[in-house]
Amino acid sequence: MSEELTGNVLVAQSGGPTAVINASLAGVVTEALNHGCIEEIYGGLNGIQGILNEELIDLAEESQQAIRGLRYTPSSALGSCRYKMKSQEDYERVLQVFQAHNIRYFFYIGGNDSQDTANKISKLAKERGYGLRVIGIPKTVDNDLPITDHCPGYGSVIKYIATTVKEIALDNESMGRHDFVSIVEVMGRNAGWITAGASLAKRRNEVDDPPHLILMPEVRFDPTAFIARVQEVLRKSPYCMVVVGEGLTDQDGNFVAAGSSQDSFGHSALGGVGEYLRDLCEQHLGGVKARSCKLGIAQRAAAHCSSQTDNDEAFLAGTAAVKAAVDGHTDKMITLIRTDSDFYGSETGMANLEDVANNEKPFPTQWINEDGVSINFQFYKYASPLIQGEVQVPYENGTPKYMNFTGNRVSKELPPYQS
Amino acid sequence: MSEELTGNVLVAQSGGPTAVINASLAGVVTEALNHGCIEEIYGGLNGIQGILNEELIDLAEESQQAIRGLRYTPSSALGSCRYKMKSQEDYERVLQVFQAHNIRYFFYIGGNDSQDTANKISKLAKERGYGLRVIGIPKTVDNDLPITDHCPGYGSVIKYIATTVKEIALDNESMGRHDFVSIVEVMGRNAGWITAGASLAKRRNEVDDPPHLILMPEVRFDPTAFIARVQEVLRKSPYCMVVVGEGLTDQDGNFVAAGSSQDSFGHSALGGVGEYLRDLCEQHLGGVKARSCKLGIAQRAAAHCSSQTDNDEAFLAGTAAVKAAVDGHTDKMITLIRTDSDFYGSETGMANLEDVANNEKPFPTQWINEDGVSINFQFYKYASPLIQGEVQVPYENGTPKYMNFTGNRVSKELPPYQS
Numbered sequence: 001m002s003e004e005l006t007g008n009v010l011v012a013q014s015g016g017p018t019a020v021i022n023a024s025l026a027g028v029v030t031e032a033l034n035h036g037c038i039e040e041i042y043g044g045l046n047g048i049q050g051i052l053n054e055e056l057i058d059l060a061e062e063s064q065q066a067i068r069g070l071r072y073t074p075s076s077a078l079g080s081c082r083y084k085m086k087s088q089e090d091y092e093r094v095l096q097v098f099q100a101h102n103i104r105y106f107f108y109i110g111g112n113d114s115q116d117t118a119n120k121i122s123k124l125a126k127e128r129g130y131g132l133r134v135i136g137i138p139k140t141v142d143n144d145l146p147i148t149d150h151c152p153g154y155g156s157v158i159k160y161i162a163t164t165v166k167e168i169a170l171d172n173e174s175m176g177r178h179d180f181v182s183i184v185e186v187m188g189r190n191a192g193w194i195t196a197g198a199s200l201a202k203r204r205n206e207v208d209d210p211p212h213l214i215l216m217p218e219v220r221f222d223p224t225a226f227i228a229r230v231q232e233v234l235r236k237s238p239y240c241m242v243v244v245g246e247g248l249t250d251q252d253g254n255f256v257a258a259g260s261s262q263d264s265f266g267h268s269a270l271g272g273v274g275e276y277l278r279d280l281c282e283q284h285l286g287g288v289k290a291r292s293c294k295l296g297i298a299q300r301a302a303a304h305c306s307s308q309t310d311n312d313e314a315f316l317a318g319t320a321a322v323k324a325a326v327d328g329h330t331d332k333m334i335t336l337i338r339t340d341s342d343f344y345g346s347e348t349g350m351a352n353l354e355d356v357a358n359n360e361k362p363f364p365t366q367w368i369n370e371d372g373v374s375i376n377f378q379f380y381k382y383a384s385p386l387i388q389g390e391v392q393v394p395y396e397n398g399t400p401k402y403m404n405f406t407g408n409r410v411s412k413e414l415p416p417y418q419s
Numbered sequence: 420m421s422e423e424l425t426g427n428v429l430v431a432q433s434g435g436p437t438a439v440i441n442a443s444l445a446g447v448v449t450e451a452l453n454h455g456c457i458e459e460i461y462g463g464l465n466g467i468q469g470i471l472n473e474e475l476i477d478l479a480e481e482s483q484q485a486i487r488g489l490r491y492t493p494s495s496a497l498g499s500c501r502y503k504m505k506s507q508e509d510y511e512r513v514l515q516v517f518q519a520h521n522i523r524y525f526f527y528i529g530g531n532d533s534q535d536t537a538n539k540i541s542k543l544a545k546e547r548g549y550g551l552r553v554i555g556i557p558k559t560v561d562n563d564l565p566i567t568d569h570c571p572g573y574g575s576v577i578k579y580i581a582t583t584v585k586e587i588a589l590d591n592e593s594m595g596r597h598d599f600v601s602i603v604e605v606m607g608r609n610a611g612w613i614t615a616g617a618s619l620a621k622r623r624n625e626v627d628d629p630p631h632l633i634l635m636p637e638v639r640f641d642p643t644a645f646i647a648r649v650q651e652v653l654r655k656s657p658y659c660m661v662v663v664g665e666g667l668t669d670q671d672g673n674f675v676a677a678g679s680s681q682d683s684f685g686h687s688a689l690g691g692v693g694e695y696l697r698d699l700c701e702q703h704l705g706g707v708k709a710r711s712c713k714l715g716i717a718q719r720a721a722a723h724c725s726s727q728t729d730n731d732e733a734f735l736a737g738t739a740a741v742k743a744a745v746d747g748h749t750d751k752m753i754t755l756i757r758t759d760s761d762f763y764g765s766e767t768g769m770a771n772l773e774d775v776a777n778n779e780k781p782f783p784t785q786w787i788n789e790d791g792v793s794i795n796f797q798f799y800k801y802a803s804p805l806i807q808g809e810v811q812v813p814y815e816n817g818t819p820k821y822m823n824f825t826g827n828r829v830s831k832e833l834p835p836y837q838s
Contacts, residue, residue, distance in 0.1 A: 017590050046595035075589035082594070162818050167720035170494035170821060171436050175501075176465035182716065201818060275694065293715025297601065301586035305723055307817070387817035398726070398806035399581045399620060402589060 003328075005131055006037045007104025011059070012044035012051060013076040013139070014110035014117070018153030019160075019306040020314035021139045022077045024109050026070040027318020028137070029059050032105075035326050042101065042410055047081035047110070048117055052090060052417050054097050056410040069403025071311065072393045074303035077405055085117055091124045093417050098125070098132060100413035105133050105325045109318075111140035111151075115333055116357035122331045133325040136333035136353055137317050141300045143193035146359040147351035148335035152317055153300070155310030155386030158197025160302040161186055162387065164295065165201035165243060169210035172239040180239040181230055181281045183292035184211070185274030187299055188245035191363045192216030194299075195245035197383060199375040207374055208233075210241040215277075217247035218363055219372040221256055226277075227284045229373060234288070248273050304400050308389025313346055320348035344385035422747075424550055425456045426523030430478070431463035431470060432495040432558070433529035433536070437572030438579075438725040439733035440558045441496045443528050445489040446737020447556070448478050451524075454745050461520065461829055466500035466529070467536055471509060471836050473516050475829040488822025490730065491812045493722035496824055504536055510543045512836050517544070517551060519832035524552050524744045528737075530559035530570075534752055535776035541750045552744040555752035555772055556736050560719045562612035565778045566770035567754035571736055572719070574729030574805030577616025579721040580605055581806065583714065584620035584662060588629035591658040599658040600649055600700045602711035603630070604693030606718060607664035610782045611635030613718075614664035616802060618794040627652075629660040631792075634696075636666035637782055638791040640675055645696075646703045648792060653707070667692050723819050727808025732765060739767035763804035 011028045013021055025043075032041045045055040057078075070077055085091060098106070108118040115136045122134035138145050143154035165184055172182045188194040195216050202209045212233045215221065233240040248256045257272035274292035281290040317334045324332060332350040339345040367379040393400045430447045432440055444462075451460045464474040476497075489496055504510060517525070527537040534555045541553035557564050562573035584603055591601045607613040614635050621628045631652045634640065652659040667675045676691035693711035700709040736753045743751060751769040758764040786798040812819045 013593075017593055049595060073589070074586050076593040078593075079595045080593050159817055163723050164717050164721070166818050166821070167493050167722060168716045170492070171716050171720040174432075174436055174495040174497075174499050176468060176498045184715075184717075272694065275691065291715060292713070293717055294711070294713045295717070296603075296710060296712025297587045297590050298583050298603075298712055298714070301590040302583070303586060304582050384817060389817075390814055395809055398578055398803060398808075399585050402585070 004037050005104050005133060006039065007102045008040040008042060009038050009105040009107065010042045010044055010051070010056070010098070010101070010103040011107040011109070012047050013078045013080050014047035014108060014114035015080060015082065015139070016141065016300060017075045017080055018139055018141050018300050019074045019156040019303040020152050020311045021109055022070040022073050023311045023314035024137045024139060024152060024318035025077060026067055027315040028107050028322055029067055031319035031322035035322065037326060038105065042103070043078045046079035047083065047114070048085060048094065049081040049083040050079065051097055052093050054412045054414055054417070056101065057405060057407045058410055061408045062405055066403050066405060071315065072303055072306070072391050073402040074301040077403070084113070085120065091120060094121055095124055095128060095130060096414060099130060101410065104131060107135055107137055107321050107325070109137040109139045111142065112145060112356070112358055112360060115145070115353055119331065119353035119357045122353065133328070133330040134353070135321040135325050135329065136356065137321050138333060138335065141187060141194060142189070142191065144191050144360045146356055146361045149338045149346070150336055150386055152310060152314035154193065156302070156306035157187070157194055157299050158200060158383060159307040159387035160299055160305045161194065161197050161295065162200035163305055165198045165211055165241070168293070169201065169241050172210070172241060176238065177289070178238045179234060179288045181242065181288055181290035182239055183242045183244060183274045183277050183290060185244050185246060185292060185294040188217060189247040190217060190360060192218050192245050193363055195243060196363060196367070196375045196379050198243035199379065200383060200387060208236055211243045212237065212240050213242045213373045214375055215242065215244040215248055215373065216363065216368060217245045217249060218365055218368060220251050220253065221248050222251065223280060227280065230281060230285065242277060244273050244277060246273055303391065304393050306391045307387045308391050309386055311391050316348060324350060423456050424523050424552060425458065426521045427459040427461060428457050428524040428526065429461045429463055429470070429475070429517070429520070429522040430526040430528070431466050432497045432499050433466035433527060433533035434499060434501065434558070435560065435719060436494040436499055437558055437560050437719050438493045438575040438722040439571050439730045440528055441489040441492050442730045442733035443556050443558060443571060443737035444496060445486055446734040447526050447741055448486055450738035450741035454741065456745060457524065461522070462497045465498035466502065466533070467504060467513065468500040468502040469498065470516055471512050473831045473833055473836070475520065476824060476826045477829055480827045481824055485822050485824060490734065491722055491725070491810050492821040493720040496822070503532070504539065510539060513540055514543055514547060514549060515833060518549060520829065523550060526554055526556055526740050526744070528556040528558045530561065531564060531775070531777050531779060534772055538750065538772035538776045541772065552747070552749040553772070554740040554744050554748065555775065556740050557752055557754065560606060560613060561608070561610065563610050563779045565775055565780045568757045568765070569755055569805055571729060571733035573612065575721070575725035576606070576613055576718050577619060577802060578726040578729070578806035579718055579724045580613065580617050580714065581619035582724055584617045584630055584660070587712070588620065588660050591629070591660060595657065596708070597657045598653060598707045600661065600707055600709035601658055602661045602663060602693045602696050602709060604663050604665060604711060604713040607636060608666040609636060609779060611637050611664050612782055614662060615782060615786070615794045615798055617662035618798065619802060619806060627655055630662045631656065631659050632661045633792055633794055634661065634663040634667055635782065635787060636664045636668060637784055637787060639670050639672065640667050641670065642699060646699065649700060649704065661696060663692050663696060665692055722810065723812050725810045726806045727810050728805055730810050735767060743769060
């Protein structure tokens with residue numbers, strides 16, 4: 001559909017890792033090898049930050065084993081960053097690096113912020129008349145990218161959480177107490193996508209099946225109503241299992257438990273809402289014992305309990321990005337499209353980077369039951385297919401055997417950069 | 420070796436569950452079916468608490484599938500308790516229940532406190548001339564039972580922790596920061612057995628490989644020295660990974676983070692030391708970002724990441740208990756004996772309940788390096804064999820398929836009990 005563009009590929013990863021972000025990278029590398037117009041396949045270390053510093057490795061030199069190992073290795077094998085491009089000079093520098101290495105295909109695997117960065121790089125290249133095709137590959141445990149039906153990374157995080165919640169619930173149930181509150185704090189800053197995923201642990205779609213109370217960031221928290229709910233559950237069940245998203249807000253819309261530090265995008269560091277709820281229960285419910293756990297980074301790194309469906313789609317998104325770029329597309333992000341709502345299937349599509357960048361997909365409030373503490377069947381129908389299948393991670397000596405790149409550096413062509 | 424004793428089996432579970440406590444139960448049921456002298460196989464619900472209330476179920480009526488499912492189902496399928504026998508009347512009642520149901524074989528799967536209870540029941544039966552054989556089956560994630568080389572439940576908890584720590588470390592490493600402290604809080608009240616298990620996540624037995632700092636309850640915590648250590652790690656590594664046992668103590672031997680509530684054995688509720696260390700790092704190390712996660716109950720319930728070796732040994736301990744009792748032994752706890760220190764193998768032995776009850780096996784301080792924050796090769800040699808092999812848990816609809824008993828109740832023969 002468009003003229004052939006010959007040159008090199010650069011692929012990089014950005015933002016918080018997922019269990020399957022490397023599967024997308026494997027998809028890019030595998031597909032890139034199929035196209036004659038692609039000469040070298042470079043990886044940018046630590047996202048845009050490494051690209052600014054011309055820190056590239058030669059991915060074509062990596063072994064077949066390494067690329068296969070990428071399929072199930074969590075974290076960002078190329079390294080990640082949360083660097084916010086600071087100035088016009090930053091963008092100019094990126095373009096200089098691209099020119100110095102004849103980068104004609106840029107694939108950026110990341111979330112909202114990363115798609116914004118990709119969009120701006122693409123625009124600058126166009127402005128300067130530099131032939132470059134830029135395709136974003138969606139990645140986020142938060143599942144909050146717009147247009148795409150869901151994001152690679154999401155299925156695995158909720159599979160892990162549903163599994164863990166199911167296991168904790170069994171443990172709680174067996175303890176034979178009648179006054180126990182078990183709290184699990186999960187990720188999710190602004191939207192309850194991850195929190196809602198815990199509902200997949202239910203064996204029946206009934207309120208009295210654990211997790212009993214799901215506290216979504218979308219539903220403003222009322223301590224009095226919460227305590228009453230817990231009491232109500234404890235009247236019928238020997239324990240009350242609560243799953244809470246870290247981004248829970250109070251009646252004024254402030255985070256219930258906000259830390260003091262902020263990241264470079266201005267987001268507040270969250271965490272601690274689980275301990276807050278624990279204290280609340282023990283203080284306001286006489287004789288009740290409460291315990292919380294906080295899965296933290298473990299939840300997005302748990303490749304040992306990741307979804308095969310998610311993994312396959314992450315790989316597919318990587319291959320689709322390369323195919324789209326070779327076909328002449330640019331300024332797009334690969335999306336996942338659900339082909340049938342009854343029997344799950346998916347294929348890839350494309351969205352304009354501009355429409356994706358810095359937009360967030362909210363959790364549909366109509367999927368939250370009127371009680372505000374449970375999730376309805378529409379969510380189950382949406383999310384259940386995404387957690388199907390188990391990735392078989394190889395083990396060595398009792399723990400998973402994950403891959404490392406040899407990481408042969410590409411020679412630097414430019415003087416060092418001071419941002 | 421002794422006269423045949425014909426009658427019924429009662430098996431029960433007690434204390435905190437593990438990923439493999441039900442494998443021991445499966446071992447008891449499976450083996451009990453092989454012996455003609457055993458008539459009925461009953462399960463006591465919620466440990467000694469349910470036995471006091473005559474809450475028994477008929478395990479022989481359960482399906483083959485249910486017994487097979489026990490092999491990989493976490494938590495205590497019969498229900499557990501932390502009930503402390505309060506009075507002589509409690510013991511008398513237990514004996515009445517045993518007599519009412521012709522219980523001649525009692526198997527109690529539990530930790531130190533449970534072995535003590537089993538011992539006292541056995542003594543009372545002897546005193547009253549009631550023919551009863553009592554065999555304890557070791558169970559504890561804490562690995563602190565004496566005499567036995569290790570405890571069923573321990574291998575699985577440290578396999579899960581080592582896996583999780585390895586995955587978190589990969590995530591931390593990829594973030595490309597040079598000022599990140601990652602903290603993982605794990606269980607372990609008095610001994611660092613579980614904490615030390617995190618060292619199995621190391622790819623090399625070197626201090627600069629994560630986890631960088633392992634804070635054991637055995638080593639009194641010095642905040643100044645800790646901060647200096649973190650700084651030292653951050654000079655060489657982009658992040659510092661800390662694993663801390665919940666039972667960390669200060670220079671005076673008090674818990675660094677002690678909750679207010681106590682359980683019925685007088686143990687303090689712990690938790691929160693991870694958040695404490697996070698705050699300490701952020702307050703005393705300018706610009707450093709710290710995050711903690713607390714695995715909580717997830718770690719002892721994670722059958723989806725349990726050790727096949729541990730599972731096999733838990734089952735073996737169950738079968739060995741029945742064989743020992745049928746052979747005429749009583750007042751014993753099954754132990755695991757390491758048959759060879761170079762090529763791992765294990766077999767079962769027996770210890771006197773009296774020698775086990777309420778004794779704790781300390782973590783060998785000579786296995787902690789002089790730096791106080793790392794574990795040496797002797798521990799690796801001890802613990803590595805215990806995490807080998809992966810239990811294949813069946814999945815259904817994306818999450819593990821765990822079993823439930825049908826739970827047909829045995830008719831009560833006695834009036835209700837008021838303890």
